[in-house]
Amino acid sequence: MTSHTAQKLADKKLAVLGTGKLGGILLRAYLKQELFPPKRVTATVKHSEKAAALGKELGVAVTTENRKAVHGADIVLLCVKPQVVSEVLKEIAPELHEKTLVISVAASVPTNYIEQHLGGKIPVVRVMPNTPATVGCGMTGICRGAHAGAEHLEMARAMFNAVGRTVVVDEKNMDAVTGLSASGPAFAYIILESLAEAGVKVGLPRDIATLLAAQTMKGAASVVLETGDHPALLKDAVTTPAGCTIDGILELEEGKLRVTLIKAVVKATSRAGELLFEK
Ligand SMILES: NC(=O)c1ccc[n+]([C@@H]2O[C@H](COP(=O)([O-])OP(=O)(O)OC[C@H]3O[C@@H](n4cnc5c(N)ncnc54)[C@H](OP(=O)(O)O)[C@@H]3O)[C@@H](O)[C@H]2O)c1
DSSP states (O other), X not given: OOHHHHHXXXXXXXXXXXXXXXXXXXXXXXXXXXXSOGGGEEEEOSOHHHHHHHHHHHSSEEESOHHHHHTTXXXXXXXXXXXXXXXXXXXXXGGOOTTOEEEEOOTTOOHHHHHHHHOTTOOEEEEEOOGGGGGTOEEEEEEEOTTOOHHHHHHHHHHHHTTEEEEEOOGGGHHHHIIIIITHHHHHHHHHHHHXXXXXXXXXXXXXXXXXXXXXXXXXXXXXXXXXXXXXXXXXXXXXXXXXXXXXXXXXXXXTHHHHHHHHHHHHHHHHTTGGGOO
């Protein structure tokens, strides 16, 4: 992030609405990195006992009143479940104006849905992060609504670059981002757990097997990110003719690993388009 953008954020008043798993990860990171000073942050949750506990833990104002929380805010980070978005937007609409940036993490909720609920020409940015943001290794897809400009996109990118990497996509691809990188950590954990289980099967202690599996997946991912090489080329480089890796690959192909992973992302993507319409 440029120090200019960091400075810009430090001057802003932030309201985080729905400080649950994801909202909590983001807010904790912002406070730790001093992206926003605590006195300029207000957060909300549904239950008052949670508000009290969270306020004590984080040292920021936490309330159950969304409308109060967004009063005077420059940036509203909407982190409630998709099904609750419309009710929260109705509550806060009277407090927002064209200078308030609304950033929504809600899966399946289009920017024009948010714009229509708010009325006026409120700038809206839609983002789809993932939970590795907890350790600063998140991946966030970002798109902008009809009234958001480059400066809004830049602010949203700065807020999500603080917890990993960001990529700007067309809104039509946001469900795909949800199915691949937001659901993806769950798929990766299953693969990792299976590799660790395999290590146990071939005689390794579980903690060592888990370390080998996790560091191997992290290492392979880092090589792809750092070299930009095609994964198939990198796979070929590990696969010695008549060696052991090709025997393992044969098993993966027979077990339809590729097709299964493709189908998992396709299913998660189509499910991502449905969440808003459920109660
Ligand atoms: N988890 C992920 O990996 C992930 C990834 C990308 C995007 N998302 C998106 O992030 C959003 C939140 O997901 P999550 O997993 O963080 O859910 P979560 O842990 O259930 O958090 C939701 C939070 O919203 C609060 N809340 C509920 N109704 C509210 C209201 N009317 N006003 C204010 N706060 C209210 C809840 O308060 P209480 O704590 O008091 O119940 C809770 O703190 C969803 O839209 C999801 O699509 C999640």
